[in-house]
Amino acid sequence: MKNKVKTAVTPTRVEDYPEWYQQVIKAxxxxxxxxxxxxxxxxxWGYAIWENIMDVLNGMFKATGVKNAYFPLFIPLSFLEKEAAHVEGFAKECAVVTHHRLEPATDREGLVPAGPLTEPLVVRPTSETIIGESFSRWVSSYRDLPILINQWANVVRWEMRTRMFLRTSEFLWQEGHTAHATREEALERTHMMxxxxxxFAREYLAMPVxxxxxxxSxxxxxxxxxxxxxxxxxxxKALQVxxxxxLGQNFARASQIRFQSPQETEEYAWTTSWGVSTRMIGGLIMSHADDDGIVLPPKIASAQVVLMPIFRKPDDKSRVMEYVKSLEKELSSRFYHHRRIxxxxxxxxxxxxxxxxWIKKGIPLRVEIGPRDIDENAVFVARRDRKHNDKTSMKREDFVGGIVNLLDEIQxxxxxRAAENLHAHSVKIDDAASFYDYFTPKNSEKPEIHGGFAHCHWCxxxxxxxxxxxxLSVTIRCxxxxxxxxxxxxxRCGGPSHSRVIFAKAY
RNA sequence: CGGGACGUGGCUCAGUCUGGUAGAGCACAGCGUUCGGGACGCUGGGGUCGCAAGUUCAAAUCUUGCCGUCCCGACCA
Incomplete structure (x- = not known):
């Protein structure tokens, strides 16, 4: 261990990946x-990432005609019961509100629930059913379609095992819900989103998908x-981002979303739903973070650059701070992909x-500014995608003028790098023995990082x-x-197959 | 919900076997010296030892129950 490089986060990814993940979030x-x-x-620092995600996606959604709205947190139990498969999928993980009042306990200190509700309310695990109820009232003619709605909300799924960002009982997400007159149009929307x-994942999160x-199943x-x-x-491991x-006409039938067609027949609407959640931030961490902390892609980073004034003598302080303030103002007035830096x-x-x-927080650019830089009208710049001591002096005007390019380069x-990881660990496997070997760690007690995306035939x-x-705990990702x-x-069985699917361990 | 590990200042942990009334390092605050750098010295603040019962003159330490966390499974964005 004597020549071991000191890292800001312990353990390292290789030493203990799950623990590393927790520590990165803390650090x-x-x-x-x-x-x-x-x-x-x-x-x-974490919520700013989510705000940026919301900002960019809102723009993308709205450009396709989607409008934001908001629906209730509470869903009547009877709504959830309307779609058979839906109930079966979510019943196990629903939080249920059964009372509407607290009263002092009679047998001990404290409060107890009182005032039972006539119908229990489910805290939304997703909103198809309650949005469907609204849609049913909003639609009567084909002329009312399509309806293109999105909501930003929190949802609750009572998970047995949770992990920060990747799976929490309550999480933030966006859920889009649309209703269309034809199957084709709904399918088109499903693909469009x-x-x-x-x-978005590729261009903003720098995650190849x-x-x-x-x-x-x-x-x-x-x-x-x-x-x-x-x-x-x-x-x-794979992460569904x-x-x-x-949804076909399943939810339209359950919620009675019907409309009169141009041919004067009554039809059920065709619906879609689509979402991404704060899980994306977990994906961001596990895609880019290193043993010194997170590494934020500039386009989605909480902030793009930190200015760190350095003063050795007290009388340096005012001129350094003045220089820093003016640089801050100059940079803040510039735009990076439609948003202010x-x-x-x-x-x-x-x-x-x-x-x-700031290394641990993953800010893309760290800029040190001391008397020496001011004398040369320069700045001392470090990039988060390079080694921590790899710093270069740049003329101030070059830095300011070139910051967009610099950030793009980091992005x-x-x-x-992420694409390289994906390609390096994607393989085609055609025999069962190799397949089992590929997904079996050498150390079963404490599995090392192994496996990847196996493109295989499946009957x-x-x-x-x-x-x-x-x-093997390996599933078909898609x-x-x-x-x-x-x-x-x-x-597995040797039966005929006409194309490959991806097998992987997954979060 | 099963299997394992573990709960002691903000963090990492020692102390638990062999009960005697709480420690270290880091972090934090003040002062000084440093400093293009994960610095150093001095001083200081901070803990009903996860919770609750029990045993005892005395419990972080022993007993029982509960709660919580992490890892591994089953379930899922």
Whole structure:
């Protein structure tokens, strides 16, 4: 251990990936655990990322005609019961409100629930049913369609096992709900939103994703078809980053969303729903963070640059601060991909700790400014995608003028690295022995990072899918759209297959 | 809900076996010296030892119950 490089986060990814993940969140000040089981407090540095995600996606959604609205947190139990598959999928994880009042307890100190509700209310695990009820009243003619609605909300799913950002009992998300006159139009919308998610993940989160279709067993409860984008984390596990569902007429029937067609017949509408959640932030961490903390892609970063004034003598302070203030103003007035550059100024005199704080927080650019720089009208710049001591002096005007390019370069670099990870650990496997070998860690006690995305043939039977899951905890992430037709034999049973699907361990 | 580990200042932990009334390092605050750097010295603040019962003259330490956290499974964005 004597030559071991000191890292800001311990353990490192290689040493203990799950623990590393927790420590990165702590070190980067994104979030903390809450007193409520399975819930989290998203701190300002983490919430700013979510705000940026909301900002960009809102623009993308609205450009396709989607409007935002808000529906109730509470859903009458009877609504949830309307769609059979939906109930079955969500019943186990619903939080239920049964009372509307608290009273002093008679047998002890404290309060007890009183005033039972005539009908229990479910805290929304998703909003198809209650939005469907509204849609049913909003639609009577084909002229009322399509309805294109999105809401930003919190939802609750009572999970057995939680992980910060990746799976919490309460999480923040966006859920889009649309209703259409035709199957084709609803299908088109389902694909359109998946494309938006894929583009967003790639261009903003610097996460390369694979677009594909879920198998029936992984489908959204009540959906006719579920499309998804899957990304590979640094431990080679898959993370579902977003989903888009074609709901057919299932929910329209359940919620009575009917309309009169041009031919004067009564029809059920065709609906879709699609969402991404704060889970994306977990994906961001596991895609880009290193052993010194998180690494934020500039386009979605809480802030793009921190200015750190350095003064050795007291009389340096005023001229350094003046220079820093003017630089802050100059940078803040510039735009980076339609948003103002967000600048932090950290003038705490706490030595190297200050620098490492910002490394751990993953800010793309760290700029040191001292008397020497001012004399040369320069700045001293470090990039988060390079080593911590790799710093270069730049002329102030070059830095200010070139900051957009510099940020773009970092953004691109992160995407390239993530893409490299994806490609390096994607393989085609055609025999069962290799498949089992690929997904079996050498150290079963404490599994090392292993596996990846295995592109294999699958006969389409749920039995083969379940068998593999049983044996290896490996699931079919999706049938990728880009997977071309190819004859082959199922990796498990040898039965005929016409294209490959992706097997992987998943979050 | 099963299997394992663990709950002691903000963090990491020692102390628990062999009960005697709470410690270290880091972090925090003040002062000074440093400093393009994860610095150093001095001084100081902060803990009913997860909760509750029990045993005892005495419990962080022993007993029982409960709660919570993390890891591994089953369930899921």
């Amino acid at each position: 980067s000040d994104l979030a903390e655990r809450s007193p409520v089981r399975g819930c989290m407090v998203i701190k300002p 998946l494309e938006i998610y894929a583009g 694979i677009k594909g279709r879920k198998t029936p 992984e489908r959204f409860p009540g959906a006719e078809d579920t499309l998804c984008i899957e990304s590979m984390m640094q431990d080679r 977003g989903t888009s569902h074609f 967000c600048v932090e100024v950290d003038s705490r005199d706490i030595g190297g700790t200050r620098n490492w704080d 691109q670099n992160l995407l390239d 389409g039977s749920a039995g083969c899918e379940a068998g593999i899951k049983e044996d 049938a990728p759209f880009e997977s071309e037709a190819e004859e082959g034999k199922c990796i």
